[in-house]
Amino acid sequence: MADDKKLTTRTEDFSAWYNELVLRSELADYSPVKGSMVIRPNGYGIWERMQRTLDDMFKATGHQNAYFPLFIPQSFLSKEAQHVEGFAPETAVVTHGGGKVLEEPLVVRPTSETIIYHMFAKWTQSYRDLPIKINQWANVVRWEMRTRLFLRTLEFLWQEGHTAHATEAEAETEARLILGLYREFMEGWIAMPVITGQKTESEKFAGALRTYSCEAMMQDNKALQAGTSHNLGQNFAKAFELQFQAENGEQAFAWNTSWGVSTRMVGGLVMTHSDDNGLVCPPRLAPIEVVIVPIWKSDEERARVVEAAQKVRIELTEWTGRGATDRLRVTVDDREGVKPGAKYYEWEMRGVPLRLEIGPKDLEKGSVFSARRDMRAKAALPMAGLPATVATLLETIQGDLLAAAKARREANSHRNVTSYAQFKEIMEGPGGFVYTGWNGDPAIEAKVKEETKATIRVIPDPEFRSAEAPRTCLVTGEPAKHEVIWAKAY
C-alpha cells in the first residue's frame, strides 16, 4: 500500500479507474493463468459477509446446502439441447487424469443443472420426496475471452440454488421468492438498487422457461446483471428423467428452478459506490467498519492517545447494542513511522466506512473526531455513548449510499424518449436506462443491439413500470407488447 499515486479518475477513464482501484485497494490481483484472479483478504472479507448473509436467508426459507462434483461427463451437457448450445463453447475440458487419456472427457462445471438433476432423479420416487430445495457454494469455470476482475473471470465463486417441485405453480413461486431475496440483499446490504423483471427469450438462461433478473446501474451508466433466478419448467426434468409418482398415482415430471449470484457482486459494489480516492464499501459488508487513528507529536502523547484508542476499540467491539452476534468491526492503526495523512489515504483507498481520529486535544475535550468515507464529512463525536453514536452513523451511511445510488440511477433513466434517433443519441452519449415500448419481436431486439450495443435488460416488474405504459414500439411504431428497459451492459 506504499504506492501513493493518484488513481486515474472515473471521468478520465472509468475502466482504468476500476482496474486500478481493485488492485490498489487489495480486493484482488491478477493470477498467472490469464483470465483468472486471486481474491485477496480485503475482497474475500466482503465476499464472506455476502455469503453469510445470503446463506442465512436461504436457510430461513427452507434451503439446505450440499456439494456436487466439479467434473461433469461431457455427455451430460448435451442432454438438454438449449443448454449445451449455450454452454459448450465456453467450457474447460479435462482430457487427462492420473497420467492417462480419459475415455470420456470431463467438463469443468460452468453451472451444475445437469449433474444435480441427474442426482435429484436418483433421489426422487414419490411426491413425498418433493420439494427438494438445495444450494451449493462453489467455483465454476467459463472460458471467457474478455475478462475483467470480479465482473467476468474464467473462474468465479458463486452460489447456485437448485430446486425440484411437484407443480409449476410451486416452481414459479420459488423462482420469484428468490428474486425477492436477491433484491432485498442487494438493496439492504450492497446498497445497490436493482430493477427486477423478466428477461426476453433471447436473453434468458440456456434451458430455462423464464429467467428473472436483478439489474443495477453502474456509475458509467452501464447495466450490471447482478443475479438471476430461473423457472426451468420441465426441460431438465425431461432430459434427466426426474419423475415422481404423484398423489393420484400417475408418473409426472418435476418442475425445477435454479438461481445464482456470484463474486461479480463485489464488482457491482465497487462500481456503484466508489470514488476517485478508492473503494467506498457499505458498512454492512465492510470487513472493517471503523478505523481508529491515534494522532501524536511526542512519545509522551503517543502513549496516551494509543491507550485511549485501544480503550475506544474495546468499548466499541464489546458493545452488544446491535445484537450479540453483530459486533462493531473495529481496528486501530497505531503504526509508528507512518504519518496520519498517509494512514488516512490508505484506509480511504481500502474503503473503511468510518475513521475516528484521537489526538491529545480530543482527549481533553472528551470527544473523537470522525470522518465519513462516503461523503468525506467530518464531525466531533462525544466519547460518552460513542458505540451507539457510531452504530447509528454507520446505518446512516448505509442508507445514504442506497439513496445516492437510487437518485443517480433515476437521474440517468430516460422515460420520455420519443424517437429511435433520440434513443441512439443517448446510447452514443451518456448512456443509462431507457424505457420504451417494444413490439415483442426478437428481430427488433437484435437490430437495436447491432446498431447501438444496447440490449433489453428486463421487462420490468409492475412497480418499476412507467405510470403510463408506452403504447407503441419505439423502433417500429407498432403496438407495444411490453414496456422494456434498454441499456448497454457489462
Next chain:
Amino acid sequence: MADDKKLTTRTEDFSAWYNELVLRSELADYSPVKGSMVIRPNGYGIWERMQRTLDDMFKATGHQNAYFPLFIPQSFLSKEAQHVEGFAPETAVVTHGGGKVLEEPLVVRPTSETIIYHMFAKWTQSYRDLPIKINQWANVVRWEMRTRLFLRTLEFLWQEGHTAHATEAEAETEARLILGLYREFMEGWIAMPVITGQKTESEKFAGALRTYSCEAMMQDNKALQAGTSHNLGQNFAKAFELQFQAENGEQAFAWNTSWGVSTRMVGGLVMTHSDDNGLVCPPRLAPIEVVIVPIWKSDEERARVVEAAQKVRIELTEWTGRGATDRLRVTVDDREGVKPGAKYYEWEMRGVPLRLEIGPKDLEKGSVFSARRDMRAKAALPMAGLPATVATLLETIQGDLLAAAKARREANSHRNVTSYAQFKEIMEGPGGFVYTGWNGDPAIEAKVKEETKATIRVIPDPEFRSAEAPRTCLVTGEPAKHEVIWAKAY
C-alpha cells in the same frame, strides 16, 4: 429413508458397513463421475459445522481467508523438484478451453503451494510485509485409483493454510500452533482422540522440510491421517523467489508453512463413533442435536402431543444458556402415517444424538422420555428446566464419546511387543497401533511396509511416548533412534 434393511455389521465386513452407512444415513452418494462423490445435506451440515469452528480458530490466531485459482500452469508444478514428483502422477489436466487447444496445459490444483507462493512473492518486498497468514477453503483434485466415500475421493473439499515468515523459528512455531489447533478441534469437536507427532522422511509432504500429523484410530484398528501441518523451510521460497529485504538490509528467502484438513474428517467421525444401527454423531457437530417424536394413538391425542412437542422445541431453541449464538438444534418429527418405531430407526440411522419422546402419559407426568443415540440409554426427564438438562446431557454425550474412543484406542495399542514375529502377528490379526524402537533407516521402514502393510504413522510427540523409551530397533536389534508408532492406515 424408506429402506429399513439392516446394515451389514462391523464385524461381518467393516468396509461394507461403512459404505452402506454413508449412503443410508444420506451423508453422501456416488456421482456419475467415477471416484467423485456428492455430499448430501446431512453430510454437508456436519462439514459446515467443522468449517465454522475451524474458521473461527484460524481467525482468532490472526489468519485471513483468500481465494486462489483452481487452475495452475503445468510449469509451476515442476519448479519444486520433490513436489512435482509427489503430485504430477495424480493430476487432472485441462487441455482444451473455449473450444481450442491450450498452449500450456493447466493442472487442476491438487494443492496450491505453487500458485500461492508465486503470489506471495509478488506481494512481498520487505520484512514489514511479513508474516503473511492466509487460509483458503477450496476444492482440490487428485486422481486416485482406489476411492472411498469421504476418505479418498477424486475431488475433495478442504482448507489449506499458507504462511510466510521472516525466520525459521517463526515458521516452526506456526506449524506447531496449527497442529495444536487441529488436535483441539478433533478431540473437542469430533470427539476423535489423535496422536500428534512428526512424519518420517518417506511419509512427509512432497516438498516439506518437516511434516507434523494428527493420527486417529478407527474402529477396525486402522489409522487415519486426519490432518497435517508442514514446515516447508525455504524450499518453495527458493523455487518461487519469495524474497524480502531483511531489517539489516540484506535479501533473504522467506520460510513457509502449509497445513490442511478435509472432508476426510467426516469419514473419520463416522468410523470413530458409529455402530451397526447407523451414524453416531458427536453433538457439537450434529446438524440436528435433538429430535422430538410425539407419540399418539388417537387424533385427539395427536393434537395434544404435537402441540406439546412444538412447545418443547420452541423452549429448547429459544434458550440462550449456551450463549446467544449457540442455540440448541432441534426438530420435531410429527409426520402422520409413519410409526414411532420407524421414526426412531430413521433418526438413529442419521445419527441424531438425542431423541425425546412425548406421549400422553409423559404429559400427565410433566416429563419427556429421552433416548441417547450413543449408548441407547433411556430415561425420563422432567419438563421443568428441560433446556439446561438437555444441554448438559449433550455435553455428557460429547465427553463420553471422546472417552470411549480413547479407551478403545488404548485397548488396541501395543507397547510391549518384543519381537518382529509378534509384530507381524498383530498386523495380520487384530491390527492397532504398535509402539516400537526404530533405527531411523528408511530401508527398514520400507521392508516392514512390504511385509506387513504397516507404516510408521508418526514419531510421537513427547506426551504420547512410552514411559520407558525402547532402546533397540524392533526389526534389527540395533540401537533405536526414535520410538515410532506403526499401523495399517487408510
